[in-house]
Amino acid sequence: MTATLNLLVVVCLGYVAFLFLVAFAAERAALRGRGGWLRSPIVYTLSLSIYCTAWTFYGAVGYAARSGLEFLTIYLGPTIVMVGWWWGLRKLVRIGRTQRVTSVADLISSRYGKSTLLAVFVTLIAVIGTTPYIALQLQSVTASFASIAQADPNAAPLEDTRQIALSVAVGLALFTILFGTRNLDANERHHGVVMAIAVEAVVKLFALMAVGVFVVWGLGGGVGATLARIDASALDHWQVDGTRWAGLTFLSAAAFLTLPRMFQVLVVENDDEQHLRTASWAFPVYLLLISLFVVPIAVVGLEIMPAGANPDQFVLTVPLAQGQDTLAMLSFLGGFSSATSMVIVAAIALATMVSNHIVMPIWLNLTGGGAVMSGDVRNVVIMARRVSIAGVLGLGYVYYQMSGGGAALAAIGLVSFAGVAQFLPALMGGIFWRGATRVGALVGLSLGFVLWVWCLLLPSFGAGVVIPEAVMAQGPLGIGWLRPQALFGIEGIDPLVHAIFWSMLFNTGGFIVASLLSFPTPLERLQGAQFVNVFQHSARPQNWAGGTAQSEDLMVMAQRILGPGEAQALFQDEAQRQGLVGYLPEPTPDFLALLEREMSGSVGAATAHAMVGQIMGAATVSVEDLLAVADETAQMMEYSSQLETKSEELARTARQLRAANEKLTQISVQKDAFLSQISHELRTPMTSIRAFSEILRDGGALDPEAQAKYAGIIHDEAIRLTRLLDDLLDLSVLENGQVNLNIRTGVLAEVIDHAVAATGVEHGPLKLHRRRANEEVMLETDMDRLAQVFINLIANAQKYCDAEAPELTIAVGSRDGQLLVDFIDNGSGIPRQAQSVVFEKFSRVSDQKAGGAGLGLAICREIMARLDGTISYLPGQSGAAFRVTLPLAQRLAAQ
Amino acid sequence: MNEKPVPLFLERRSYRQRRLMDAARLLPLLAAVLWGVPLLWPRGGTEGAVSMSTAILYLFGVWVVLAVLAFLISRKLADDGEGAPGDGEGGQ
Structure with missing residues (x-):
């Protein structure tokens, strides 16, 4: 089999189609909720490998061939960051989430x-870098x-490499748009893309390992022989300049955290903080493996390839020269993978930044009222993102064409690292220093940016291209x-280290x-x-005060950004939480903060804040919020919670x-009533007794029938009197124990x-x-006493139950x-106000139905x-x- | 800054966890120190220069050790160490 260019194109297209399928299947699985395996720590770890771009895939060998082990610094920095995950990355990921x-x-x-200003600034630096x-x-x-075409005797020498670059750029743009902008909410994550890059x-x-194994065991003759070869080669001794060793390790560590694409996979696409746990050791292992064979490949390449061969292509050309076409094809796919995965993620990350921080604010300004107006913001955001992806790749292509793809480009990797590393102070200072x-x-970023441009970016185009040689020299x-390259007259430092040192300083x-x-x-604080x-309080900030916002307006806006279903669910949940019915909760500060946070997942924090601000009026921060910012937050909260407890207790x-x-x-009313009651209760029978006994005493002319009646x-x-007195006596005995x-x-x-029998029910x-x-x-x-209670209760029901069919x-x-x-x-039961006194003496529920003495x-009590x-x-029962x-x-004792 | 009284001494398990967190924090420092050693090596062309194979073995050996240590620490470290009471004293 010969490696023809045509075969290569077919394999390439097949591989791309395969990636499409993988991404598509992953999206489908995630949609159906079967994507558990999509969120495994291994996939997360593998997705981090976009750190290793084509520059490291091909370039590392070239780098090693030129400068020995210095290439390792590019991997050592990230390793240090990863093993130190507990210290920095964990916090970054938690904040991100x-x-x-x-x-x-x-x-x-x-x-x-x-x-917004900072966001635009950072975005611009990121795009430039x-x-x-x-x-x-x-x-x-x-x-x-081109390397493969050279090796193909049948193919005409590749003339228009730009054609290839253009088709690659267009293909990548398509892929990225298709899988990178499928859903708007960045927190919903791009499962397809992540799976594809994994x-x-x-x-x-x-x-790379296959090529390495081939080189070490196939060409080098085993580990020992290869090591001997290395020591015998031009790279026989430790050659690395100390400042570059330390400087580049620092630079790669910084870039690992601040590169937009790394931030995308590390923080934004992170599904679970626990994945960091695995990545903390697994990613260093990945980096170790990918750099393990670099030096052997470089040494063997230098040995067997003709002098003047480009060491950057050794990974490809060494197998080709040995007739290992399949291995070469595999190696080509490896490099292709490195390039495409980096470009895809970088394009997504940059497009998110550009659309959220540049396009959306401009659009909001242009449309004036903005969020409350007609039109679907979601579509605007997605369109903005698609256009941005195309724009970013377009820019990359234009840059490639203008630079001519020369050696100038090869140096740009570290220049780019140094550019994004300028975010480091603001980023780390922001998460570790409240001050x-x-x-x-802004000041730090500006200074760093200016120095980076002056000391590194502009000179990197070559002396005399942008900066005249006279300026470089004088x-x-x-x-x-x-x-x-000699700021403050200090000469002799390596230009890269010089730029890193001064810009970071x-x-x-x-x-x-x-x-x-x-x-x-206040908002900053x-x-x-x-x-x-x-880590102390993962609560959300409360930045909105006042209730001037119309819930309905908020709802209209939220629907456009989150989608109707999600927005309605959010509003309904909140309304329910507030104890309201329907879809419109009160616009409490809590709710506004929540809403803003939800929306910031789609359009970024600054834009979300601005959009809520348009509806809310001014961005106000209340006194309580200011208090919360103050250093005494915790004490205040403690104190107020104590107050709250106390006031509850008081209440x-x-x-x-x-x-x-x-x-x-x-x-007291009853006491008064008691006296009048008792006199009344005693007087009524007394009066009739006195009256009838007087009649019996005075009138002798009474017939026996009447006499008997009066006596009765x-x-x-x-x-009746006796019963009343008995009851009173009973009560007093009971009360006195x-x-x-x-x-x-x-x-x-x-x-x-x-009891039932006694009452005749x-x-x-x-x-x-x-x-x-x-x-x-x-x-x-005491059975008799208990029966007395029951009799009383049943008799009461008999007497007072006012239902038509009493039960x-x-x-x-x-x-x-x-x-x-x-x-x-x-029956109708006992009125609420009477319930508390029903067991008091002489209390009667209704005056009309005076049946007993009350x-x-x-007595029962x-x-x-x-x-x-x-x-x-x-x-709360059906009746009394x-x-x-x-x-x-x-009872148990009795049994 | 929390007003909650922090116990001065921790029980054995929490104590272990706390020291593991310290270890996790110190690991990048160890990495920097070990990989900083080559700064002391004499460079090629001078007397006693370190050979390439030795350099490779040393650097990759450190790498393996770090990965193993990171693996051990990440396994042992409790799921949610930062929620432990008394975070103020050794937390961030």
Whole structure:
């Protein structure tokens, strides 16, 4: 088999189709909720491998061939960051998740008071830093095409490499648009893309290791022989310059955190913080494996390839030269994978930033009223993102074309790293130092950016291309200490290290000094506290005060950004939480913060804040929020929660006091009533007794019939008096505790039977419901007294139940060691205000139905107290309901 | 800054967890120190220069050790260490 260009194109297209399928299947699986395996820590770890681009796939070998082990620094930095996950990455990921951060620009802008200016600035630096990098990927793909074409004797020499670059760029744009903008909410994650890059990660690792194994065991003759070869080669000794070793390790560590594409996979696409746990060791292992064979390949390549062969292509050309076409094809796919996965993720990350921080604010400004106007914001955002993806790739292609794909491009990798590393002070300072301010971040970033452009970016195009050679040698306008590669007259430092050192120094210094000198806005302080103390309280910020917002307007806006279904669910949940019916909750600060956070997942924090702001009016921060920002937050909260507890306690006591007072008043009224009652109760029979006894004494002319009648009345009244006095006596005995109880054992059913028989209910209109099975309970108590209570209750029901067909239910149950006997009738019950006094002496519920003296229930209560039980009114039943409780322990003892 | 009283001494399990967190925090430092050692090596062309194979074995050996340590620590570290009471003293 010969590696023809045509075959290569076919394999390439087949591979791309395969990636499409993988991404499509992953999206489908995620949609159906079967995507559990999509969220495994391994997929997360593999997705991090977009750090290894084509530049590292091909370039590392070239790098090693030129500068020995220095290439390792590119991997050592990320390894240090990953093994230190507990310290930094964990916090970054937690913040990213709680604040629904969509990009590195979003995080920085969000931290510094949702500043749009910062977001735009960071986005611009990211675009400037990343575009050449994308161009680099296009170059490496075309270069690998060219290498294979050279080896193909049948193919005409590749003339228009630009054609290839263009088709690669267009294909990547299509793929990215298709799978990168399927859903709007960045927190919904791009399962398809992540899965595809995970597969690509495996392909490139496998490819590079396959080439490495072939070189070491196939050509080198085993590990020992290869090591001997290495020591015998041009790369025989440790050659690395110390400053570059340290500087580049730092640079790669910084870039690992700040590169937009790395931030995308590390933070934004992270599904579960726990994945970091696995990635903390698995990603270093990945990096180790991918760099393991670099030096052997370089050494063997230098040995067997003709002098002048491009070492950047050794991974491809060594197998080709050995006739290993399949291996070469695999190697080509590995490089292709590295390039495509980087470009895809970088394009998504940049497009998110550009659309959220540049396009959306402009669009909002242009449309004036913005969110409340007609038109679907979702479509606008998605369109903006698609256009941005195309734009980013277009820029990369234009850059590639303009630079001509020369050697100048090869150096751009580290230049790009140094550019995005300028975010580091603002990013790290933002999450670890509450004193960091927006002004500080702006000053630091500006200084770093200017120095980076002056010392590294512009000179990187080559002496005399952008900066005239005279300026390089003598400084601008002859000012010597401003020479791009010898600032302050300090010469002799490696240009890259020189640029990193000065830009980071001024960046960090400016950031710290300006932060110390400036004063942050309330929103900044609020966000600062949220970010730095993310582990203490992952609560969301409360930045909205006042209720001027119209819930309906908010709903209209939210529907456009989140989609109708999701927005309605969100609003309904909130309304329910607030205890309202329907879809429109009160626009409380809590809810507005939640809404803003949800929306920031789609359009970024600054834009979401601005959109809510348009509806809310000014971006106000309330006094409470300011208090929350202050250092004493925790104490304040502690104090206020104590106050809250105390005030609750006070309220409870006040309620109890009020109830007690009410009862006392009623009892006092009763006391008054008692006297008049007792005199009334005693006087009525007395009056008739006196009147009739006078008649009997005075009038002798009474016929015996009348005499008997009057004597009968006197007798009846005397009995009534006696009964009243008996009751009073009984009560007073019970109240004084002088009663003698006659404790016996018996069955509850018998007591009830006795009570029912004594009241004659069976012959009256009152219908009785009982469940005898439940009543077979052994009791050890005073049966007669208990029966007295029951008789009283049944008689009351007889007398007072006002239903047309009166019914009485006697229900027996037990709970917590208590026997419960409920007497429930179907009348209208006892009015609420009378319930608390129904057990007091002489209390009568209704005056019309004066039947007794009002002592019955008072006696019942005293009896039950003597029997260690209670009697209470049971509210909320179908009618009047009384509950008698007796301790069950007695029953058990009896059994 | 929380007003909650923080116990001065921790029970054995929490103590272990706390020291594991320290280890996790120190790991990048260890990495930087070990990989900083080559800064002391004499460079090629001078007397006693370190050979390439030795350099490779050393650098990759450190790498393996770090990966193993990271693996062990990440396994042992409790799921939600930061929620432990008394975070103020050793938390962030």
